[in-house]
Amino acid sequence: MSNKNNSTVEIDVLFLLKKLWFKKFLIIFIALFFGTLSLLGSIFLIKPSYTSTTRIYVVNQNNNNNASNLTAQDLQAGSYLVNDYKEIITSQEVLTKAIEKNKENLTPEELSKMISVAIPTDTRVISISVKNHDAKKASELANSIREAASDKIKDVTKVQDVTTLEAAEVPDEPSSPNIKRNLILGVLVGAFLAIVGVLLSEILDDRIKRPEDVEDVLGMTLIGVIPDINKL
Numbered sequence: 001m002s003n004k005n006n007s008t009v010e011i012d013v014l015f016l017l018k019k020l021w022f023k024k025f026l027i028i029f030i031a032l033f034f035g036t037l038s039l040l041g042s043i044f045l046i047k048p049s050y051t052s053t054t055r056i057y058v059v060n061q062n063n064n065n066n067a068s069n070l071t072a073q074d075l076q077a078g079s080y081l082v083n084d085y086k087e088i089i090t091s092q093e094v095l096t097k098a099i100e101k102n103k104e105n106l107t108p109e110e111l112s113k114m115i116s117v118a119i120p121t122d123t124r125v126i127s128i129s130v131k132n133h134d135a136k137k138a139s140e141l142a143n144s145i146r147e148a149a150s151d152k153i154k155d156v157t158k159v160q161d162v163t164t165l166e167a168a169e170v171p172d173e174p175s176s177p178n179i180k181r182n183l184i185l186g187v188l189v190g191a192f193l194a195i196v197g198v199l200l201s202e203i204l205d206d207r208i209k210r211p212e213d214v215e216d217v218l219g220m221t222l223i224g225v226i227p228d229i230n231k232l
Contacts, residue, residue: 016199023198031191038186039179048174050135054146055165058085058124058153085126086117088156089149098144104137114138115145125165135171142168 020027088094095108095115104111118127128146132138150162 016202019202020195020198023194027191027194027198030194031187034190034193035183035187038182038189042177042179042182046177047133049131049133049176050138050171050173051129051131051175052135052139052142052168052171053127053129053166054142054168055125055127056146056150057163057165058126058157058159059161059163082119084157085119085153088152089117089126089128089145090115091152094145094148094152097148098141101144101148102137102140104141111141114141128168130168131175135174139168139170 090112092108095111099106099108099111114131116129116131118129119125128142128149130138130142130145132141146164146168150164153159153162
């Protein structure tokens with residue numbers, strides 16, 4: 001009885017692979033269908049967004065010609081001031097000044113969601129990026145935030161100076177959506193769903209379609225098979 005139960009749950013991997021090969025055109029069609037949907041959705045449904053980035057360099061007040069001070073003090077200060085700089089840049093006062101300068105119909109909370117601040121480890125370089133559906137507005141807001149944040153950082157942290165390393169430029173291409181990535185993901189998802197569907201349909205199908213199925217269901221040895229004359 002145990003042998004019979006074990007035989008009924010066996011999965012013929014080679015048979016499933018053959019089924020996948022037999023259904024290859026269906027799998028390719030579904031993969032291309034999902035890829036096409038993803039492509040069309042990325043082009044027509046998702047509004048493109050542009051990201052503009054400006055960078056500033058923060059000079060510590062203790063900065064001098066002593067190299068040991070630069071290494072031991074400035075970099076150490078930069079490590080624990082990272083979150084301070086981020087909070088200052090995204091503070092309501094800084095964002096309000098940027099909004100007023102550009103005469104935008106935004107709230108500080110809405111503008112805060114468009115901003116990302118990055119500070120590489122062991123540096124005093126701060127990157128301020130603004131993401132907006134309008135490329136020109138993205139660059140204008142980034143530059144306005146940089147100017148307002150520079151004054152606020154000097155006022156709050158008492159650093160010696162905040163120098164502009166790179167002003168925000170108007171981006172030529174959108175940063176999102178990534179059409180190529182979405183297309184590839186759509187094709188992969190479609191292929192995965194098609195393969196899973198084919199495998200499940202075969203595994204859950206309890207109909208007798210092969211000579212081996214007769215042995216599995218009845219638990220009897222198969223003596224012979226009558227060939228299909230039409231196929232011959």
